[in-house]
Amino acid sequence: xxxxxxxxxxxxxxxxxxxxxxxxxxxxxxxxxxxxxxxxxxxxxxxxxxxxxxxxxxxxxxxxxxxxxxxxxxxxxxxxxxxxxxxxxxxxxxxxxxxxxxxxxxxxxxxxxxxxxxxxxxxxxxxxxx
Amino acid sequence: xxxxxxxxxxxxxxxxxxxxxxxxxxxxxxxxxxxxxxxxxxxxxxxxxxxxxxxxxxxxxxxxxxxxxxxxxxxxxxxxxxxxxxxxxxxxxxxxxxxxxxxxxxxxxxxxxxxxxxxxxxxxxxxxxxxxxxxxxxxxxxxxxxxxxxxxxxxxxxxxxxxxxxxxxxxxxxxxxxxxxxxxxxxxxxxxxxxxxxxxxxxxxxxxxxxxxxxxxxxxxxxxxxxxxxxxxxxxxxxxxxxxxxxxxxxxxxxxxxxxxxxxxxxxxxxxxxxxxxxxxxxxxxxxxxxxxxxxxxxxxxxxxxxxxxxxxxxxxxxxxxxxxxxxxxxxxxxxxxxxxxxxxxxxxxxxxxxxxxxxxxxxxxxxxxxxxxxxxxxxxxxxxxxxxxxxxxxxxxxxxxxxxxxxxxxxxxxxxxxxxxxxxxxxxxxxxxxxxxxxxxxxxxxxxxxxxxxxxxxxxxxxxxxxxxxxxxxxxxxxxxxxxxxxxxxxxxxxxxxxxxxxxxxxxxxxxxxxxxxxxxxxxxxxxxxxxxxxxxxxxxxxxxxxxxxxxxx
Amino acid sequence: xxxxxxxxxxxxxxxxxxxxxxxxxxxxxxxxxxxxxxxxxxxxxxxxxxxxxxxxxxxxxxxxxxxxxxxxxxxxxxxxxxxxxxxxxxxxxxxxxxxxxxxxxxxxxxxxxxxxxxxxxxxxxxxxxxxxxxxxxxxxxxxxxxxxxxxxxxxxxxxxxxxxxxxxxxxxxxxxxxxxxxxxxxxxxxxxxxxxxxxxxxxxxxxxxxxxxxxxxxxxxxxxxxxxxxxxxxxxxxxxxxxxxxxxxxxxxxxxxxxxxxxxxxxxxxxxxxxxxxxxxxxxxxxxxxxxxxxxxxxx
Numbered sequence: 001x002x003x004x005x006x007x008x009x010x011x012x013x014x015x016x017x018x019x020x021x022x023x024x025x026x027x028x029x030x031x032x033x034x035x036x037x038x039x040x041x042x043x044x045x046x047x048x049x050x051x052x053x054x055x056x057x058x059x060x061x062x063x064x065x066x067x068x069x070x071x072x073x074x075x076x077x078x079x080x081x082x083x084x085x086x087x088x089x090x091x092x093x094x095x096x097x098x099x100x101x102x103x104x105x106x107x108x109x110x111x112x113x114x115x116x117x118x119x120x121x122x123x124x125x126x127x128x129x130x
Numbered sequence: 131x132x133x134x135x136x137x138x139x140x141x142x143x144x145x146x147x148x149x150x151x152x153x154x155x156x157x158x159x160x161x162x163x164x165x166x167x168x169x170x171x172x173x174x175x176x177x178x179x180x181x182x183x184x185x186x187x188x189x190x191x192x193x194x195x196x197x198x199x200x201x202x203x204x205x206x207x208x209x210x211x212x213x214x215x216x217x218x219x220x221x222x223x224x225x226x227x228x229x230x231x232x233x234x235x236x237x238x239x240x241x242x243x244x245x246x247x248x249x250x251x252x253x254x255x256x257x258x259x260x261x262x263x264x265x266x267x268x269x270x271x272x273x274x275x276x277x278x279x280x281x282x283x284x285x286x287x288x289x290x291x292x293x294x295x296x297x298x299x300x301x302x303x304x305x306x307x308x309x310x311x312x313x314x315x316x317x318x319x320x321x322x323x324x325x326x327x328x329x330x331x332x333x334x335x336x337x338x339x340x341x342x343x344x345x346x347x348x349x350x351x352x353x354x355x356x357x358x359x360x361x362x363x364x365x366x367x368x369x370x371x372x373x374x375x376x377x378x379x380x381x382x383x384x385x386x387x388x389x390x391x392x393x394x395x396x397x398x399x400x401x402x403x404x405x406x407x408x409x410x411x412x413x414x415x416x417x418x419x420x421x422x423x424x425x426x427x428x429x430x431x432x433x434x435x436x437x438x439x440x441x442x443x444x445x446x447x448x449x450x451x452x453x454x455x456x457x458x459x460x461x462x463x464x465x466x467x468x469x470x471x472x473x474x475x476x477x478x479x480x481x482x483x484x485x486x487x488x489x490x491x492x493x494x495x496x497x498x499x500x501x502x503x504x505x506x507x508x509x510x511x512x513x514x515x516x517x518x519x520x521x522x523x524x525x526x527x528x529x530x531x532x533x534x535x536x537x538x539x540x541x542x543x544x545x546x547x548x549x550x551x552x553x554x555x556x557x558x559x560x561x562x563x564x565x566x567x568x569x570x571x572x573x574x575x576x577x578x579x580x581x582x583x584x585x586x587x588x589x590x591x592x593x594x595x596x597x598x599x600x601x602x603x604x605x606x607x608x609x610x611x612x613x614x615x616x617x618x619x620x621x622x623x624x625x626x627x628x629x630x631x632x633x634x635x636x637x638x639x640x641x642x643x644x645x646x647x648x649x650x651x652x653x654x655x656x657x658x659x660x661x662x663x664x665x666x667x668x669x670x671x672x673x674x675x676x677x678x679x680x681x682x683x684x685x
Numbered sequence: 686x687x688x689x690x691x692x693x694x695x696x697x698x699x700x701x702x703x704x705x706x707x708x709x710x711x712x713x714x715x716x717x718x719x720x721x722x723x724x725x726x727x728x729x730x731x732x733x734x735x736x737x738x739x740x741x742x743x744x745x746x747x748x749x750x751x752x753x754x755x756x757x758x759x760x761x762x763x764x765x766x767x768x769x770x771x772x773x774x775x776x777x778x779x780x781x782x783x784x785x786x787x788x789x790x791x792x793x794x795x796x797x798x799x800x801x802x803x804x805x806x807x808x809x810x811x812x813x814x815x816x817x818x819x820x821x822x823x824x825x826x827x828x829x830x831x832x833x834x835x836x837x838x839x840x841x842x843x844x845x846x847x848x849x850x851x852x853x854x855x856x857x858x859x860x861x862x863x864x865x866x867x868x869x870x871x872x873x874x875x876x877x878x879x880x881x882x883x884x885x886x887x888x889x890x891x892x893x894x895x896x897x898x899x900x901x902x903x904x905x906x907x908x909x910x911x912x913x914x915x916x917x918x919x920x921x922x923x924x925x926x927x928x929x930x931x932x933x934x935x936x937x938x939x940x941x942x943x944x945x946x947x948x949x950x951x952x953x954x955x956x957x958x959x960x961x962x963x964x965x966x967x968x969x970x971x972x973x974x975x976x977x978x979x980x981x982x983x984x985x
Contacts, residue, residue, distance in 0.1 A: 007882040008971035012909060040868045047860045048886045049722055050868045055906075393792060393800070400793030408781065471779045477741065478794045479767035621760070684745040684759045 001030065001037055005046050013048055017056035019091075022065055025076055026088045036066060036074040063087055134254050135262055146229050153222050153274075160215050161281045168283070173211055176283055201590050208587065209577045215284040217573060219275075220293055226274050227303040230267030231310045235558070241317055243310055250366045260362050264307065264355060271303050272296060287580075298341045301351040302331055308357030314365050318412075318466070325462055332572075397480050398488060405492030408471060410499070413463055417500040420455045425507045428514055445514065452508060453535065456500040457542045460493075464549040465564045472554070476683045482676035483623030486550060490631070490672070493546035501539050533645055540638060540666065548668045551675040556682030599661040606670050613673030622676035631672060638667050691755045694719045694841050694873040695740060700749035702735055702897075709735045711897040712749075717841075717890070720871035722863060724888030724905070726881060726976060731894040733877035734774065737845045740875070741771060754840065767795060770834030772859075774846040776826050780819035784812050784829060788836070795837035803836035810858065824855040835862055842866050844876035848883060856883070863887050881972040893976065895983040905972075912978075913950045914970040917942045919962035930956050934978035945970050945978040 003020045005013050024030040036042075039057060043050040057074055060066045065087055066074050103113045143150065236244035249259065275296050278284075284294075292298060305327050313320035341347055364370040394400040431437055475485060549564045581587050617623040642663045650656050695717035702710040710732050717723045727733050738744040739751050742758030742765060751758060758765040778787065784807070792798040807814065810828040812821075821829060827847070834842065842863065848856045864887060866872050878884050884891065884905075891908050893901040901908060917929075922939040929935055931949030935942055942962075946953045954964055970978070 005886075007885040008973055010914070010969040010971055012906065012969070013886065014906075043864050043868060044861060046886075047857065047864065049889060050864065051721075051889055392789075394789065395793075397794045400790050404779075404790060407786070408779070470777075473743075473777045474779055476743070477766060477771055478791070479763045479765075480794065481763060683762070684742050 001042075003042070003046065005048060014052045014056040014059060017042075017046070017048075017053065018059045018063075018065075021056070021060055022063075022087055022091055025065055026091055030076050032076050032078045034076045036076070038073065134252070134258065138259075138262055139266070142229060142232070145234065149225060149229075153225065156218050156222070157277065157282070160218060164215065165283055168211060171207075171211060173285075202594060205581065205587055205591060209580065212285055212287070212580055213573075213576060215278075215282050216287070216290045216293060217576075219278040219282070219284070222278070223271060223274060223299050223302075226270050227267070227299070227306050230263055230270060230303060231307050232263055233310060243317075243320070245311060245314055245365060247365070256363050256366050260359050264304070264358060267303050267307065268300055271299050275299055292341055295341045297347055297351070298331070301347045301354065302327070304351050304354030304358065306354070308354035308361060311361030311365060312357040312370075314361065315370055321462060321466055322416075325458075397478070398484060401475075401478075401480065401484060401488035402491055404471075404475070405488050406495065409463060410492050410496040413459060413496050414499045414503070416459055417456050418503055420459065421452055421504055421507050425510065425514070432514060439514065445511065448514075449508060449511060452504050453538050456497075456504050457538060457545070460497070460500070460542050461545045461568075464546045465553070465568070472556075472682065476679075481622060481624065482679040482683065483617065483627050485679065486623075486672070486675045487627050487631075489550060490547050493543055496546075497539060497543040501542065505535075529645070529649055533642070533649070536642060536645075537663075540642065544666060544668050547675075548671045551671045551678045554675060554682055555678035556685065560678070596658050596661070599658055599665065603661055603664055606665060609670035610673050613670055613677060617673055617676045620677075620680070622680055623673075628673075635667055635669055639664055692719065693717060693752075694754060695723075695875060696750070696752040697736070697739070698750040700736070700739060700751060701747050702732075702739070702744065703747065709897050710739075713894075713897070713899050715892055715899065715902065717873060717875055719873050720867065721889040722867050722874040722887050723876070723890045723892070724884035725875070725877040725892050725894065726879060726884055726972075727877070727894035728879065728980060732897040733894060734845055735897075736894075737843060737875075737877060740843060741766070741769065768840045769843050770837070770839035770841070771843045772827070772830045772834045772845065772847050774849055776823070778818050778826060778830055780817070782818050783814065784816055784818065784821075785814035787818065787829065787833060788814075791833045792836070795839075798837040802838075803832065806832050806835060824851050827851055827855055828858060831859060831862055835866070838866075838870070838872065840872050842872065842874045842876075844874070846877055846879070848878060848880050856880075860887060881976055885972045891972075893979060895979065900979055900983065908975070909969055909972070911948045912970050912975050913946055914968055914974065915944050915946065915950070915953065915964050916966040917944065917957050917962045918965045919957075919960065921961065923960075929953050929960075934981045941965075945974060947975075 001021075001024065003017055003024075005016045007013070011019075021030070021036070030036075036057070037045070039050050039053045043053045046053070057066065061068060061074070064077055067077050068074050099113070100110065103110065231243065231245075233243035233245050235242050279294060306324065309320055309323045309327065313323065394403065432439060552561050552563045555561055581591055614623070614628055618625055618628065643660050646659055646663070647656065650659070693716045695715065697713060697715040700710050700713045701708070713732070713736060715736075725733050725736065735744065739746055740753055740758060742762045745759050753765045754768055756764045782790070788803055788807070792800065792803070810825075810832060812825060812829055812832070816825075818826065818829065831847070844859070844863070847859045851859075860883060863874050863876065866874050874887075888905050891901065891903065891905045892899050912933075915932075917937075919940045919942070923942065925938060927935060927942065929942075929944060931952035932944040932946040935944045937943050944953060957963070
């Protein structure tokens with residue numbers, strides 16, 4: 001599992017880890033049923049305090065993204081779970097917020113932005129069909 | 131400050147301000163007040179036989195009206211009048227010579243005479259630095275010397291005639307600068323050579339003849355200047371470093387590593403190994419270098435080159451110098467302040483008492499090994515030539531000599547334990563006490579030499595001695611009781627260690643006192659000698675050492 | 686004293702220390718809980734090393750109390766030192782020893798020394814057993830010091846500016862050691878540093894020192910959450926002598942100003958609103974920025 005943390009950007013480390021795991025799950029790089037690395041291993045890999053990793057895992061469990069299986073590890077939950085879907089939408093809304101802010105800076109109206117999204121989505125789809 | 135020369139002068143003044151003022155004060159005191167004191171005592175220092183005069187004038191009315199204390203004061207005052215000026219001049223000139231080596235103790239490397247290498251980052255050329263320090267130093271020495279000789283009326287004494295030779299002092303300065311700068315990378319070797327020069331300057335026989343001969347001082351002077359020049363140059367460019375005794379003797383030092391255990395069985399064994407590797411091995415190798423090597427060379431000279439057996443008087447001299455080698459090397463080591471490893475040792479979970487006991491045991495091992503070497507060489511001496519007839523020359527029998535050798539072994543062992551309490555204290559001034567004590571002993575020997583010229587003073591002194599020694603012994607036991615009690619109470623020393631040491635102390639004292647009593651039971655100086663043996667075996671300072679180590683460990 | 690009953694690994698109360706006229710520690714009080722990583726940050730000369738020396742018993746407390754696992758480091762040095770693994774900032778390993786001799790010597794003092802673990806660490810750190818310590822580079826020297834501090838699994842790992850002057854590889858090794866200590870068996874780590882990004886990564890609790898005083902202490906997460914970075918925009922350009930109550934530091938110019946405040950966010954926002962401005966952005970500052978803000982506030 002490739003996760004990166006950086007200090008000094010204001011976002012707490014446990015939140016960075018949680019967000020990245022959520023992104024990995026949502027983008028499919030972590031499939032449901034995959035095991036997350038043990039807390040100690042991830043702490044060693046990222047060079048952060050194990051308690052921070054534990055807190056990240058706790059946060060993910062609370063939001064239903066992962067679940068603990070009888071003390072033997074932490075596993076990614078199924079996609080179909082309603083909480084997971086809520087999480088995925090939340091991630092996307094953050095991205096949309098950033099996109100909207102940038103559009104505003106570049107003086108592009110939201111309606112025009114919607115048009116761009118539709119166009120891009122159509123141009124990508126044919127590639128996937130092939 | 132307009133020029134580098136002025137800046138250097140200002141730095142010297144600033145660093146040694148207090149010392150210079152004290153020296154100036156002493157000089158003025160002796161120049162102005164001393165003649166008045168002499169007039170009061172009815173002593174004319176300018177007369178050709180000043181000592182004879184004062185001896186005639188100052189006789190103690192040998193009646194019981196004068197108490198011991200007053201006699202002691204009388205003797206001290208007499209010594210001051212006779213030796214005061216020359217002693218102060220000696221110390222002043224030594225201090226001036228040291229000032230112009232331009233060194234200072236370095237906190238980081240714990241080097242007592244470190245040349246400030248920051249000078250080399252300034253835009254001054256090495257020749258300029260060299261000439262300034264050498265010329266200014268020589269000028270200062272000559273100026274101080276002539277002012278002392280011209281303005282202070284010093285009594286003329288045969289013993290001190292050599293110190294009134296100006297070129298001798300100039301050579302001492304040149305040699306000092308040369309050795310300090312050339313051997314900057316090897317502090318121990320430098321200390322050794324400096325001590326050798328100092329000892330040669332003060333103790334060599336027939337000094338005034340040696341000093342005036344053109345074959346001794348001028349070459350030494352030139353050598354000192356050359357060494358100083360080369361040394362500064364090499365110091366600046368970082369050359370002459372990295373060459374290590376250890377690497378050169380790596381074959382030989384392997385001998386010092388016995389089959390090590392995989393794991394030390396106890397902290398005490400580990401700490402003993404630490405002390406062994408830190409100083410005992412090097413010290414024993416140095417003793418070997420100073421005793422065995424010359425012997426082997428002499429042996430080679432005799433048998434390989436076929437030169438005849440060594441002369442009687444040279445043999446005699448060698449037999450006397452060999453025992454002193456071990457003692458001298460241990461003494462030099464004990465006052466050397468290279469204790470960089472103490473912080474590391476003090477972090478280990480061991481008590482101060484355990485650290486001290488390891489040091490005591492290590493110095494015992496080093497004494498035994500050094501004396502083993504010395505006695506081995508002494509026994510092999512007949513190979514060199516005709517073993518001199520000691521009985522006749524020294525007037526001593528075998529058991530006397532054995533006792534003296536045992537005494538020397540005790541002296542060799544004790545020299546490290548007695549200085550632990552000063553060297554470990556971590557306070558710079560306190561750790562200089564052993565050096566001061568050494569100078570006091572040196573001064574005391576001179577004082578005794580002068581006293582011996584006057585029969586009445588000599589007798590009075592000897593009458594005082596048993597009383598003084600007894601007081602001293604009582605004080606010693608009192609201090610020992612106090613220091614051991616404090617060490618035990620604060621948990622610095624385990625009671626088992628203390629009892630072990632007390633047993634060793636009793637054994638050492640008994641081993642020397644009992645034969646002395648048996649052999650010399652009819653001699654008048656028996657009591658004083660036994661007191662001296664008791665005084666020489668360290669007790670109070672051993673109890674004090676854990677306390678001073680605690681000052682360092684828990685600043 | 687039953688040490689397992691002691692909840693705190695280190696307890697310091699009202700500690701004062703003077704060096705001549707300079708007050709190095711001014712009524713310092715700290716608790717270090719077991720099983721956590723405690724980071725002590727401060728500028729150079731703030732008193733961090735002085736504090737650590739008190740824990741080792743190298744300095745005696747002039748007034749106040751110092752207890753490590755319930756023991757006084759000065760009265761009971763053996764009990765304290767046998768539970769501490771110490772890595773100092775200075776290079777104070779004996780220069781004449783070899784690495785294998787260093788291991789063998791140190792092993793004798795600690796009954797819990799694990800020879801296999803020490804050997805593993807030595808190989809991992811890449812230290813040649815027959816190399817003399819004086820020939821080691823600074824990084825290797827630090828690794829050797831770390832090695833003998835870790836090999837007996839001390840209950841308290843005490844590091845004094847462990848990363849100063851070291852390259853990133855060695856710093857990683859040190860961070861790994863800290864994490865491993867805490868992750869295995871829940872031992873305690875106390876380290877002082879002015880590399881704040883490292884402290885942010887591994888510390889559980891934080892204390893910040895300025896001029897001998899502890900100005901901040903608490904769990905790292907709490908510290909970070911209680912500090913806010915606010916960007917204000919005023920309707921009209923403000924003078925450079927602008928002061929907003931309740932903020933630690935204020936930088937900027939003209940109409941836009943950035944402030945860092947600790948817990949007094951509402952007060953600052955209200956004051957800005959009164960002065961004709963509003964908050965345009967708000968987020969959490971990094972530990973670096975918090976530190977600089979406090980440093981600025983303390984020098985005023």
